[in-house]
Amino acid sequence: MRTIKLYDTTLRDGEQTAGVNLNSTEKLEIAKQLERLGVDVIEAGFPAASPGDLEAVKQIAAEIKQSTVTALARSTKHDIDAAWEALQDTPHPRIHVFLATSPIHMTHKLKKTPEEVIALAVEAVRYAKQKFETVQWSAEDACRSDYPFLANIIEQVIDAGATIINLPDTVGYYTPQEYGQLFSYMKKHVPNMDQAMLSAHCHDDLGMAVANSLAAIEHGADQVECTINGIGERAGNAALEEIAVALAIRSDFYGCQTRLHLKEITYTSRLVSRFTGINVPPNKAIVGGNAFAHESGIHQDGVLKEKSTYEIISPELVGVASNALVLGKHSGRHAFRDSIKRLGLVVEDAVIDSLFQQFKKLADTKKEVTEEDLFALFTDQHMQLPFSMYSLRSVQVTYSSHNIPTATISLETPEGTIENHAATGSGSVEAIYHTLDQMISLPVQLKDYRLQSIGAGRDALAQVTVRLQHEQEEMNGSGTAQDVLQASAKAYIHALNKVLLQESYQRQRVHA
Numbered sequence: 001m002r003t004i005k006l007y008d009t010t011l012r013d014g015e016q017t018a019g020v021n022l023n024s025t026e027k028l029e030i031a032k033q034l035e036r037l038g039v040d041v042i043e044a045g046f047p048a049a050s051p052g053d054l055e056a057v058k059q060i061a062a063e064i065k066q067s068t069v070t071a072l073a074r075s076t077k078h079d080i081d082a083a084w085e086a087l088q089d090t091p092h093p094r095i096h097v098f099l100a101t102s103p104i105h106m107t108h109k110l111k112k113t114p115e116e117v118i119a120l121a122v123e124a125v126r127y128a129k130q131k132f133e134t135v136q137w138s139a140e141d142a143c144r145s146d147y148p149f150l151a152n153i154i155e156q157v158i159d160a161g162a163t164i165i166n167l168p169d170t171v172g173y174y175t176p177q178e179y180g181q182l183f184s185y186m187k188k189h190v191p192n193m194d195q196a197m198l199s200a201h202c203h204d205d206l207g208m209a210v211a212n213s214l215a216a217i218e219h220g221a222d223q224v225e226c227t228i229n230g231i232g233e234r235a236g237n238a239a240l241e242e243i244a245v246a247l248a249i250r251s252d253f254y255g256c257q258t259r260l261h262l263k264e265i266t267y268t269s270r271l272v273s274r275f276t277g278i279n280v281p282p283n284k285a286i287v288g289g290n291a292f293a294h295e296s297g298i299h300q301d302g303v304l305k306e307k308s309t310y311e312i313i314s315p316e317l318v319g320v321a322s323n324a325l326v327l328g329k330h331s332g333r334h335a336f337r338d339s340i341k342r343l344g345l346v347v348e349d350a351v352i353d354s355l356f357q358q359f360k361k362l363a364d365t366k367k368e369v370t371e372e373d374l375f376a377l378f379t380d381q382h383m384q385l386p387f388s389m390y391s392l393r394s395v396q397v398t399y400s401s402h403n404i405p406t407a408t409i410s411l412e413t414p415e416g417t418i419e420n421h422a423a424t425g426s427g428s429v430e431a432i433y434h435t436l437d438q439m440i441s442l443p444v445q446l447k448d449y450r451l452q453s454i455g456a457g458r459d460a461l462a463q464v465t466v467r468l469q470h471e472q473e474e475m476n477g478s479g480t481a482q483d484v485l486q487a488s489a490k491a492y493i494h495a496l497n498k499v500l501l502q503e504s505y506q507r508q509r510v511h512a
């Protein structure tokens with residue numbers, strides 16, 4: 001069986017999803033989970049994009065041992081140097097350099113002739129090769145490129161030192177048949193193609209990213225680039241979980257395997273969804289809430305008689321627990337630890353005690369503490385920002401159907417002082433957000449507000465996700481609490497803190 005390498009770009013292309021902005025703590029936590037999942041390569045970011053991203057890539061490279069860590073760079077010395085600064089201490093430094101090769105991109109975006117593009121690509125790969133052990137080169141918008149030109153530039157970048165060649169369907173334009181043929185063509189027409197590995201990178205604009213990636217594998221790609229939950233620029237990238245499970249379930253057809261620990265898939269999906277604020281639709285393959293739910297009588301009858309009638313993937317394969325787990329206020333540390341373990345969460349001893357205290361507090365107010373609640377407690381720990389920022393002490397809202405709601409909020413400031421303030425709004429949430437705007441004065445606009453319950457029942461936890469517009473950027477924030485208004489306040493403060501953090505990075509950049 002061929003082993004296909006899974007190259008995860010959740011932290012780079014996935015982070016290019018509109019409204020997603022991960023801080024370094026969140027990125028590191030996702031990277032650690034990707035390592036547990038068993039991905040071969042983690043594209044941790046684009047170090048030249050911001051000092052925050054450079055720092056995040058550096059931290060990830062220092063922590064991750066089982067997966068290779070790489071980062072993206074344009075074909076400029078500046079970008080390659082930034083990637084080197086972030087990755088130089090890794091045992092096997094690897095970079096991903098790209099340059100567009102389609103007439104549309106070369107003419108309108110790069111404003112370069114095809115000859116200038118070849119020269120720039122070769123120069124960038126040579127420069128990168130002086131520093132990095134492994135250089136991956138991508139022909140951005142490969143699918144809309146002229147094939148003989150593409151074959152020529154690939155031959156030259158391989159001669160310059162690239163050992164991985166990626167052929168991205170940057171705008172999600174191709175069908176599986178065409179994408180497969182592109183790989184066959186390059187295998188046949190690039191004379192030194194045997195000196196490099198081929199990689200696929202697909203976008204989902206026409207809903208064909210996963211099918212295209214699988215077609216590339218059939219035609220010679222040994223690496224596929226994808227993201228958890230298929231997040232990414234515009235309609236997203238190929239979903240890693242769909243590719244991996246398709247290869248596993250249909251190994252009879254593809255004859256390929258991956259190194260992935262499939263049991264980690266569900267948890268990874270939930271973690272990425274929580275940190276990015278991008279919810280997974282219920283009908284999403286593999287990780288959607290309904291992916292293993294049988295609704296209609298005939299299907300239920302079939303599954304009760306014999307699972308394989310309607311189930312091609314067993315939920316346990318991807319880590320969906322078959323029996324729900326219930327903890328309560330009388331549960332002790334042993335049961336708590338056991339539940340954490342069964343959920344597949346990795347918690348260091350140092351934090352288990354504080355997590356247990358939070359669980360006890362929650363169990364006091366809730367009849368049952370479910371798997372979802374434990375997951376929320378766990379992820380909340382990792383949503384804290386790298387240094388102290390604003391935190392919510394209390395929120396109180398006076399509301400009646402005849403009066404204007406008023407919110408009174410008490411906040412702990414980054415300096416450790418307590419500030420109290422009250423303001424009104426046309427609804428309870430707006431009153432809270434007006435109050436916070438007056439306390440933490442930042443030019444932001446609320447673009448999106450989403451509320452969902454974690455688990456079922458009247459005492460379920462509330463999870464709020466907000467998206468704020470700040471200058472040219474969007475920033476998401478998330479908060480969970482037993483009460484909807486408290487979760488709303490926490491989510492808004494989380495997003496404001498992230499804006500403040502980013503402003504502080506930008507100030508550092510100006511002073512540097």
Ligand SMILES: CC(=O)SCCNC(=O)CCNC(=O)[C@H](O)C(C)(C)COP(=O)(O)OP(=O)(O)OC[C@H]1O[C@@H](n2cnc3c(N)ncnc32)[C@H](O)[C@@H]1OP(=O)(O)O
Pocket residue numbers: 013016046048049050073074075076098099100109110111140170233
């Ligand atoms: C297909 C992909 O997903 S590619 C990855 C996309 N990801 C991102 O862009 C996220 C991070 N990007 C950023 O933070 C910024 O765009 C930066 C820091 C990289 C660059 O910012 P700026 O210097 O302000 O340039 P800006 O983004 O406005 O324009 C891009 C420039 O890079 C050039 N460029 C684009 N691709 C490449 C490349 N592969 N190699 C060299 N130059 C390139 C463009 O032609 C343009 O050049 P110009 O200024 O001479 O017209």
Ligand SMILES: CC(C)C(=O)C(=O)O
Pocket residue numbers: 013072098138139140141166168169170171201203
């Ligand atoms: C940089 C490349 C690989 C990319 O993201 C794309 O072309 O979509």
